[in-house]
Amino acid sequence: MSDLSTQLREYLDATASPIEFDGVVGDAVWVPSRQTSPKRRTTASWAYGIAGVVVPVALILGVALLLPGGNEDEVALQTPPSVPASGLEGTWVATEDDGSTLTATFQLSGDGVVEMLEVDDYASVCSGAPSTMTGTGGLESDTMLVIPEPILTCDDGSRPEALSGPPLEEQLQNLTFTYDPGTDTLTDNFGMVWSREGSEDANDVMRSDPTGGTPFPDTDAAVPGDDGAGPQPLGAVSILPDSVHLDFLFELCSDPNCFRDAHFMDPSGSGLGAGGFEPDTPFHVREGFPVVDAALGEGFDVVIYVTPFESSVDGFVAPGPTVRYTADYIVRGETDACGPDYEWQAGTVVCEWFVHEFEGGLPEGRYAMWAVWEAPCWAWVEYGYVVACTDPGEVMSLFSSGFDGPFEAGVEYESVDGEDPSLFAGLFGDGTAPEPILPVADGSGAAPTAGTPIPEMTEAIVGDPGQVTAQLGQITTLPTAVHLDFLFEICLPEVCFRDAHFMDPDGSGLGSGGYPAGEPFFIREGFPLTGEEPLGEGFDVVVYVTAMADPGHAGGEAIGETVRYTADYIVRGDVAGCGPGYRTQEVPVTCEWFVHEFADGLPAGRHALWVVWEAPCEAWIGFGFVEECADPDEVLSLFQSGFDAPFGDGVSYTDSDQAPMRASSAGG
Amino acid sequence: MVLSRQLDESFTIFVKETEPRLRRALVAAFGQDRGLEATAVALAYAFEHWERVESMENPAGYLYRVGRSRVPFERTRPIFAPVPLDQLPDVEPGLPAALRRLSEKQRVAVVLIHAYGWSREETASLMGLSMSTVDTHLQRGLSKLRRGLGVTANV
Numbered sequence: 020m021s022d023l024s025t026q027l028r029e030y031l032d033a034t035a036s037p038i039e040f041d042g043v044v045g046d047a048v049w050v051p052s053r054q055t056s057p058k059r060r061t062t063a064s065w066a067y068g069i070a071g072v073v074v075p076v077a078l079i080l081g082v083a084l085l086l087p088g089g090n091e092d093e094v095a096l097q098t099p100p101s102v103p104a105s106g107l108e109g110t111w112v113a114t115e116d117d118g119s120t121l122t123a124t125f126q127l128s129g130d131g132v133v134e135m136l137e138v139d140d141y142a143s144v145c146s147g148a149p150s151t152m153t154g155t156g157g158l159e160s161d162t163m164l165v166i167p168e169p170i171l172t173c174d175d176g177s178r179p180e181a182l183s184g185p186p187l188e189e190q191l192q193n194l195t196f197t198y199d200p201g202t203d204t205l206t207d208n209f210g211m212v213w214s215r216e217g218s219e220d221a222n223d224v225m226r227s228d229p230t231g232g233t234p235f236p237d238t239d240a241a242v243p244g245d246d247g248a249g250p251q252p253l254g255a256v257s258i259l260p261d262s263v264h265l266d267f268l269f270e271l272c273s274d275p276n277c278f279r280d281a282h283f284m285d286p287s288g289s290g291l292g293a294g295g296f297e298p299d300t301p302f303h304v305r306e307g308f309p310v311v312d313a314a315l316g317e318g319f320d321v322v323i324y325v326t327p328f329e330s331s332v333d334g335f336v337a338p339g340p341t342v343r344y345t346a347d348y349i350v351r352g353e354t355d356a357c358g359p360d361y362e363w364q365a366g367t368v369v370c371e372w373f374v375h376e377f378e379g380g381l382p383e384g385r386y387a388m389w390a391v392w393e394a395p396c397w398a399w400v401e402y403g404y405v406v407a408c409t410d411p412g413e414v415m416s417l418f419s420s421g422f423d424g425p426f427e428a429g430v431e432y433e434s435v436d437g438e439d440p441s442l443f444a445g446l447f448g449d450g451t452a453p454e455p456i457l458p459v460a461d462g463s464g465a466a467p468t469a470g471t472p473i474p475e476m477t478e479a480i481v482g483d484p485g486q487v488t489a490q491l492g493q494i495t496t497l498p499t500a501v502h503l504d505f506l507f508e509i510c511l512p513e514v515c516f517r518d519a520h521f522m523d524p525d526g527s528g529l530g531s532g533g534y535p536a537g538e539p540f541f542i543r544e545g546f547p548l549t550g551e552e553p554l555g556e557g558f559d560v561v562v563y564v565t566a567m568a569d570p571g572h573a574g575g576e577a578i579g580e581t582v583r584y585t586a587d588y589i590v591r592g593d594v595a596g597c598g599p600g601y602r603t604q605e606v607p608v609t610c611e612w613f614v615h616e617f618a619d620g621l622p623a624g625r626h627a628l629w630v631v632w633e634a635p636c637e638a639w640i641g642f643g644f645v646e647e648c649a650d651p652d653e654v655l656s657l658f659q660s661g662f663d664a665p666f667g668d669g670v671s672y673t674d675s676d677q678a679p680m681r682a683s684s685a686g687g
Numbered sequence: 688m689v690l691s692r693q694l695d696e697s698f699t700i701f702v703k704e705t706e707p708r709l710r711r712a713l714v715a716a717f718g719q720d721r722g723l724e725a726t727a728v729a730l731a732y733a734f735e736h737w738e739r740v741e742s743m744e745n746p747a748g749y750l751y752r753v754g755r756s757r758v759p760f761e762r763t764r765p766i767f768a769p770v771p772l773d774q775l776p777d778v779e780p781g782l783p784a785a786l787r788r789l790s791e792k793q794r795v796a797v798v799l800i801h802a803y804g805w806s807r808e809e810t811a812s813l814m815g816l817s818m819s820t821v822d823t824h825l826q827r828g829l830s831k832l833r834r835g836l837g838v839t840a841n842v
Contacts (some may be wrong), residue, residue: 021777023829023838027786027802030778034768035714038706038726650817 107133107164107198111205111213123213125164132157135166135194144180144187145173154194164205166194298383303376307357310369320394321346321373345585346373536623542615545597547608559634560586560613564626586613698737702730705747708805712813713754715798716791718765729754748813785835793828796821801829 021029113121123137135154142150154169169191173179181187195208205213306321357370396408544560562584597610636648709729714722729750733740740746767783779785786794795814799805800821807825811818 023833023836024801026778026782027798029775030770030782031711031714031798031802033771033774035710035719035723038702038710038723038730649811650820653817 110216112216113211113213121211121213122216133164133166135169137169142171142173142179143182144171145175145177148173148175148177150174150179152191156194159195162198164196164198166196168192169194298380300380301376301378302380303374305372305374307370307372309357310371321375344375347376536620538620539616539618540620541617543612545610545612547597547610560615562615564621584615587616697741698734701733701741701746705733705750706730708747708799708813709750709754711803712751712795712799715794716755716765718787719768721765725754745812748815751813752815779836781836785832788835789828789831790824792816792824793831796824797828797832800825 107125108127110122110124113123120140121137123135126134126136133156135152135156137152139145139150139152141147144150150171150173152169152171154166156164156166159165168188171179171187171191179187181190184190193208196205196213197207198205203215207213308321357368395411396413397411542562564584593607593609597608635651636653637651706726710723710726713725713729716722717725732753733746733750740749743749765787767786769783770778770780772778772780789797792814796810799810799813800807807818807821811821814821816824
């Protein structure tokens with residue numbers, strides 16, 4: 020057999036012949052229109068072939084029936100409008116933010132005039148009564164219909180009143196509908212998008228086939244991952260209609276329903292689906308992946324990015340920040356349908372499900388959710404997605420999937436009972452929320468001595484769930500023989516170490532010392548704010564911790580898995596030394612510190628700690644580290660720094676005698 | 688008639704350059720039957736609105752969306768024609784079925800990039816997606832296609 024690319028090419032070339040244009044514009048044909056001036060009509064002939072059969076397609080350009088009349092004697096070649104009257108005529112539907120349904124009917128009368136009838140089944144200007152709006156207008160351009168003075172009446176006889184602003188009649192003047200041929204939709208000047216009645220885009224009620232969804236493993240192996248809320252009953256599972264051509268990548272579950280292949284639920288006319296979810300209502304997202312050898316949990320994570328946005332068929336504009344969530348917990352068990360290949364799975368496999376709980380749901384609005392798989396390179400090799408790794412421990416993001424859907428009042432998917440709810444009932448015990456796994460540093464201990472002043476904690480912004488410490492301890496600089504840049508500090512209860520790199524007691528000349536095993540510590544990294552917006556939205560500092568076999572520069576031989584931690588909380592304030600440029604900083608700057616708490620410390624042994632800054636590409640432009648972005652929202656990892664050091668008995672560094680730092684406390 | 692000849696020539700050039708791209712993308716998305724129909728409709732639309740289409744920055748991308756929006760809606764995955772084995776003995780008979788199992792965007796990414804050598808940038812521009820998203824669709828699509836055909840990753 021030929022290679023796959025050749026097979027694809029040969030197959031498609033043989034079965035889908037080119038569309039041929041004969042290069043000739045046909046003779047002009049004078050066709051009298053309803054107007055007084057005749058319009059030229061031209062023809063173009065097309066042909067295409069399927070498996071050798073030529074299919075002639077005669078195309079005749081539409082006649083500009085809606086254009087204003089002209090001189091009968093003129094011979095003018097005019098471009099027909101994009102919306103022939105015959106195309107605009109008919110009924111269009113839209114859904115308002117308040118959930119009411121709008122229906123607009125356009126009818127062509129004589130002389131190219133368009134009559135409009137619009138009905139709202141719940142008009143806020145009529146205090147909730149239905150309303151009827153009528154008007155007469157015409158085409159202002161080839162894609163724009165204007166109704167100069169529509170008249171709105173309340174069906175219950177009451178007087179319609181504008182909710183705010185100018186009088187209603189004034190607000191309704193020059194009601195404009197703009198046609199988009201790319202999507203076959205109309206958009207009015209209030210931003211409402213209208214679809215043709217009867218199209219699937221206009222169908223805002225989806226009917227699920229009553230089959231089971233992906234069976235959730237019957238297991239009690241719930242492995243806590245990142246901190247998270249208590250698990251909830253998973254409810255029944257539904258499958259979206261086949262019309263939504265999606266792969267299973269994750270399920271979104273809002274009790275009592277789970278929706279598999281929950282992609283692109285766009286009721287505004289992109290043709291990719293329809294529906295929505297209840298706002299401010301708990302739900303969770305889960306994604307399954309088969310386990311090959313070792314448990315996936317070590318190293319794997321599924322990260323969810325949630326972005327509010329305003330959609331269009333061309334993409335979206337994000338009016339708000341992207342929030343990133345790591346998995347709350349992992350469930351493991353055997354199932355006959357697991358992961359992206361569930362449709363072809365034969366037999367049962369051990370599956371791990373990464374679950375994200377959104378206890379408070381999401382506020383009303385539209386969101387894009389992207390799930391991204393992350394795992395060390397070696398794990399991807401095991402699964403056959405990567406051939407070889409330069410760095411086996413390097414975390415790579417493969418596979419992303421997402422959806423955007425509205426969170427609006429009223430759930431539009433039907434529930435199904437294809438699965439026995441009791442299958443899931445015992446999955447998580449009695450449903451009591453487990454204690455959150457939130458390391459807390461007590462910060463108590465010695466008076467501060469030196470180092471980078473910690474900003475007075477005026478604002479503590481919780482990123483990943485965390486708690487504010489009462490005291491951050493003191494700081495000492497490492498011996499100058501350790502030529503390091505300040506990138507982060509590691510703080511024990513009594514002392515903080517800045518420039519904590521490459522502390523190697525075995526003689527590599529990179530430093531000496533160690534940290535007490537099993538003792539609480541935290542890591543903090545500061546970064547200056549350059550503008551008004553805080554870094555916290557979008558930025559994160561991720562710490563990777565790897566047990567190491569050998570000393571040396573960051574790297575060496577890893578003897579265990581790499582564990583990844585997102586920041587627990589953020590502290591903001593003005594300091595004289597912030598971020599990588601602290602040595603040359605001349606004046607105080609507003610600094611944000613990302614803090615990782617290790618409440619239980621690290622076990623005895625040698626560990627490498629790497630800190631990586633992540634932010635959307637656009638944010639890096641603001642700092643001058645990136646010039647332009649193909650995708651402004653793409654998360655880039657810039658700046659990393661790390662060290663490896665032994666965690667054993669005792670602290671090997673002596674305190675310095677630099678000026679005491681300012682003590683900080685929660686709440687000032 | 689001068690205007691007609693000008694339209695004729697510029698449009699002919701446009702079709703020659705754009706038709707293959709549009710056809711391959713729409714056939715990948717919807718199968719041969721609906722894909723070719725969508726291509727013809729999109730090109731006809733371009734002819735009808737040539738003045739506007741000609742001035743666009745990304746006419747192929749726009750026409751791709753026009754073609755997609757004009758495909759008659761169906762609730763099942765697209766049908767791909769069987770392999771004409773007498774003509775193509777070296778093509779896996781299961782290829783159409785394996786293609787069908789991919790999502791629309793995976794198919795488009797795999798066909799344009801892997802089969803026809805488009806760049807990610809070109810593909811992203813046509814599909815209206817970011818390059819990283821296209822890359823993801825390509826990776827997943829190739830992986831699924833290979834598994835469906837039982838081939839190894841180096842094919």
